[in-house]
Amino acid sequence: xxxxxxxxxxxxxxxxxxxxxxxxxxxxxxxxxxxxxxxxxxxxxxxxxxxxxxxxxxxxxxxxxxxxxxxxxxxxxxxxxxxxxxxxxxxxxxxxxxxxxxxxxxxxxxxxxxxxxxxxxxxxxxxxxxxxxxxxxxxxxxxxxxxxxxxxxxxxxxxxxxxxxxxxxxxxxxxxxxxxxxxxxxxxxxxxxxxxxxxxxxxxxxxxxxxxxxxxxxxxxxxxxxxxxxxxxxxxxxxxxxxxxxxxxxxxxxxxxxxxxxxxxxxxxxxxxxxxxxxxxxxxxxxxxxxxxxxxxxxxxxxxxxxxxxxxxxxxxxxxxxxxxxxxxxxxxxxxx
Amino acid sequence: xxxxxxxxxxxxxxxxxxxxxxxxxxxxxxxxxxxxxxxxxxxxxxxxxxxxxxxxxxxxxxxxxxxxxxxxxxxxxxxxxxxxxxxxxxxxxxxxxxxxxxxxxxxxxxxxxxxxxxxxxxxxxxxxxxxxxxxxxxxxxxxxxxxxxxxxxxxxxxxxxxxxxxxxxxxxxxxxxxxxxxxxxxxxxxxxxxxxxxxxxxxxxxxxxxxxxxxxxxxxxxxxxxxxxxxxxxxxxxxxxxxxxxxxxxxxxxxxxxxxxxxxxxxxxxxxxxxxxxxxxxxxxxxxxxxxxxxxxxxxxxxxxxxxxxxxxxxxxxxxxxxxxxxxxxxxxxxxx
Numbered sequence: 212x213x214x215x216x217x218x219x220x221x222x223x224x225x226x227x228x229x230x231x232x233x234x235x236x237x238x239x240x241x242x243x244x245x246x247x248x249x250x251x252x253x254x255x256x257x258x259x260x261x262x263x264x265x266x267x268x269x270x271x272x273x274x275x276x277x278x279x280x281x282x283x284x285x286x287x288x289x290x291x292x293x294x295x296x297x298x299x300x301x302x303x304x305x306x307x308x309x310x311x312x313x314x315x316x317x318x319x320x321x322x323x324x325x326x327x328x329x330x331x332x333x334x335x336x337x338x339x340x341x342x343x344x345x346x347x348x349x350x351x352x353x354x355x356x357x358x359x360x361x362x363x364x365x366x367x368x369x370x371x372x373x374x375x376x377x378x379x380x381x382x383x384x385x386x387x388x389x390x391x392x393x394x395x396x397x398x399x400x401x402x403x404x405x406x407x408x409x410x411x412x413x414x415x416x417x418x419x420x421x422x423x424x425x426x427x428x429x430x431x432x433x434x435x436x437x438x439x440x441x442x443x444x445x446x447x448x449x450x451x452x453x454x455x456x457x458x459x460x461x462x463x464x465x466x467x468x469x470x471x472x473x474x475x476x477x478x479x480x481x482x483x484x485x486x487x488x489x490x491x492x493x494x495x496x497x498x499x500x501x502x503x504x505x506x507x508x509x510x511x512x513x514x515x516x517x518x519x520x521x522x523x524x525x526x527x528x529x530x531x532x533x534x535x536x537x538x539x540x541x542x543x544x545x546x547x548x
Numbered sequence: 549x550x551x552x553x554x555x556x557x558x559x560x561x562x563x564x565x566x567x568x569x570x571x572x573x574x575x576x577x578x579x580x581x582x583x584x585x586x587x588x589x590x591x592x593x594x595x596x597x598x599x600x601x602x603x604x605x606x607x608x609x610x611x612x613x614x615x616x617x618x619x620x621x622x623x624x625x626x627x628x629x630x631x632x633x634x635x636x637x638x639x640x641x642x643x644x645x646x647x648x649x650x651x652x653x654x655x656x657x658x659x660x661x662x663x664x665x666x667x668x669x670x671x672x673x674x675x676x677x678x679x680x681x682x683x684x685x686x687x688x689x690x691x692x693x694x695x696x697x698x699x700x701x702x703x704x705x706x707x708x709x710x711x712x713x714x715x716x717x718x719x720x721x722x723x724x725x726x727x728x729x730x731x732x733x734x735x736x737x738x739x740x741x742x743x744x745x746x747x748x749x750x751x752x753x754x755x756x757x758x759x760x761x762x763x764x765x766x767x768x769x770x771x772x773x774x775x776x777x778x779x780x781x782x783x784x785x786x787x788x789x790x791x792x793x794x795x796x797x798x799x800x801x802x803x804x805x806x807x808x809x810x811x812x813x814x815x816x817x818x819x820x821x822x823x824x825x826x827x828x829x830x831x832x833x834x835x836x837x838x839x840x841x842x843x844x845x846x847x848x849x850x851x852x853x854x855x856x857x858x859x860x861x862x863x864x865x866x867x868x869x870x871x872x873x874x875x876x877x878x879x880x881x882x883x884x885x
Binding site: 263266268433438452453454455458467468469470471472473474475476477478479480481482483484485486489491525 | 602604605606771775789790791792796805806807808809810811812813814815816817818819820821822823824825828
C-alpha cells in the first residue's frame with residue numbers, strides 16, 4: 212500500500228496536524244513508458260509553507276486533496292518499457308510526500324548512491340545545495356575578500372552558502388539560533404564567526420563581527436535580521452533574497468509581512484536586493500553538482516542531514532523547520548523496512 | 549551684501565521656517581586662483597531633506613550654522629587669476645542657498661546659457677536630469693517594449709525618466725498627484741498613461757494600466773506606491789530606488805520609514821531592487837548632457853521649470869517639494885535685479 216500525505220486544509224499561520232490527512236491507497240501501476248519509484252527519503256523545506264497558500268507564486272499552489280509537494284529520492288522498483296530508467300536506478304525529483312510515485316521520468320535525475328548517501332542528494336547535492344551554490348555565486352557575485360553574512364547558517368542552504376564563500380576566500384559570518392548551531396558552523400564548517408540571534412542583540416553582534424560592514428548578505432529569514440543587515444551594507448553590496456522563514460507563517464488576516472524599514476540603505480550604498488528561485492538554474496545543475504561533489508571529496512564542503520523516520524511523523528517533523536529544532540538538512544525517511 | 553540661508557535647527561519631520569535663518573553678510577573676496585560667482589538660480593530638491601539629518605549617508609550632513617546645501621547656477625563676476633574661468637562664465641555646481649559663493653572651481657561645470665535657459669542647466673540638463681538618465685538607462689536597464697512605471701512622474705527626475713523610456717520604445721505609465729500633472733505628462737510629455745494617486749486607488753489603477761505587469765519601476769516616492777508596484781512585477785523586473793519622498797519626513801521618534809511589505813515579490817519574480825546616487829556617474833555627465841541636449845533640440849525631451857523668486861521665500865518654496873504644489877523642476881531665483 213502507498214501512504215500519501217494529502218493537503219486537507221490551507222493553513223492560516225503555522226500549518227498543523229489539521230492541515231494534512233494521511234491516506235493509504237493502492238500502490239499505482241506504471242503504464243507503458245512509465246516507472247514506479249519507491250521513495251526512501253522526503254525533503255522538508257521552508258518553501259513548503261508558501262506552496263500551501265492559494266496565491267500566484269513561482270510555482271502553482273498545492274491544491275486541496277492533492278499529495279503535498281516535496282522533493283524526494285527513491286529507487287525504481289518497476290519499469291514498464293521506460294526508454295531511460297530500469298529497476299534499481301536511484302532517482303531524485305519532486306515525488307511528493309508519499310511512499311510510491313509513478314512518473315514518466317521527466318524532471319527526475321539519476322544519481323549514484325555509492326558516491327554519496329541518498330540523503331545528501333536531496334540536501335547539499337540537491338535543491339538546497341543548488342540554491343546555495345547559484346545564489347551565492349550568480350546572485351551574490353562573491354569575490355575574494357568580500358565580507359559575507361548568511362542567516363539560517365546551520366541550515367541546508369545557509370551551510371552551503373557559507374562554505375562556498377569560504378572556498379572563494381571571503382570572510383564569512385553566520386547567523387543561527389542557539390549555541391549548538393553556532394559552534395557547528397564555526398568549528399565544523401569553518402565559518403569565521405557566528406551570531407546567535409536567540410541570545411544576542413543582532414545589531415550589536417553585527418557591529419562586533421562586521422565592523423567594516425557587509426558586501427553580501429544572503430537572506431533566508433527576513434524580518435528584523437534583514438533590517439539589521441541592511442543597516443550595515445557597504446558600497447555596492449548585494450542582498451540575495453532566498454527566503455524569509457520568519458515571515459512565512461504571517462498572513463494578511465492576522466499579521467502582514469514585515470517589509471524592511473531600512474531599505475533606503477540600498478540607495479545610500481548603491482546596493483541591490485535580488486530575488487532568486489532555484490528552478491531557473493536547472494540547465495546548470497549538473498555542473499554545480501560536479502563541482503560541489505569535488506569539494507566534498509576534498510573535504511571543503513561538508514553536509515549534514517537530520518533524519519527523522521516515518522511518513523506518519525511528517526507534521527511533527529515539519530514543525531522543526533520553523534522551531535529550528537534540527538541541525539542541518541531536515542529529511543524524513545518514508546521507506547518501511 | 550550676500551544673503552545666505554543657514555541651517556539653524558535640525559528638523560524633526562517636515563522642515564519649517566524655524567529650520568533656517570537668513571543672514572546677510574559681506575560678499576566674500578576670491579583669493580589667488582579663486583573665482584566669485586553670483587548665483588542666479590538655486591535648485592530645490594527632495595534630497596535636501598536627507599542632508600539635514602545628522603546621519604551617515606552618501607554625502608555628509610549639512611552642519612548647524614552652515615549654509616544650506618543646494619545645486620546652483622550663476623556667473624563669475626570676479627576671477628583672481630583663475631587658470632580656467634573668467635568673468636562672465638556661466639557655471640553650475642553645489643553653491644548652496646546663498647547669493648554669492650567663492651570657489652576654486654573644483655566640481656563646477658561651465659555651461660552655455662545661449663543654448664538653453666540657465667534654469668534648465670539645474671533641471672533636465674543638471675542633477676535631476678542626470679539622475680533620470682543614468683537611473684533609467686544604467687540601473688533600470690530598459691529595452692524596447694518594456695513596461696515602465698515611474699512615480700513623481702511630473703517632477704524633475706520622473707519627467708526625464710518617462711521621456712527617455714518613450715524614446716527607447718517602452719510603454720510608460722506615470723504616477724502623479726492631481727489632474728493637471730497627469731494631463732501634463734500624457735499630453736505634453738507623451739507618456740502612454742497617467743495615474744492620479746490623489747484620486748485613484750493605486751492598486752486598481754495599476755491593474756488597469758499595467759494588466760501584464762511591470763518590467764521596470766522607477767521609484768521616487770516609496771511607501772504604499774512602492775508596495776503596489778512590487779505586487780505587479782514581471783519576471784526579472786528591475787526597481788530603481790532613486791528616492792522616497794513619502795518617507796523623508798518620517799523620523800524614528802514619531803514614525804518609522806515604511807518598509808515594502810511586498811518585497812518577497814522580488815523572490816517570486818527573480819526581480820531586483822537597486823539603489824542609485826547620481827554622484828557615481830560624474831565622469832559621464834558630459835556624454836549624457838550631450839545626448840539629452842540633442843533630444844531637446846529634436847523636441848523629444850521637454851523641460852519645464854517652476855520658478856519662484858527671492859531667497860527670502862526659500863522656506864515657502866521648499867514646502868512645495870512635499871505638498872506637490874508645483875509643476876516641473878522647482879527653482880528659486882536668488883539674483884536681485
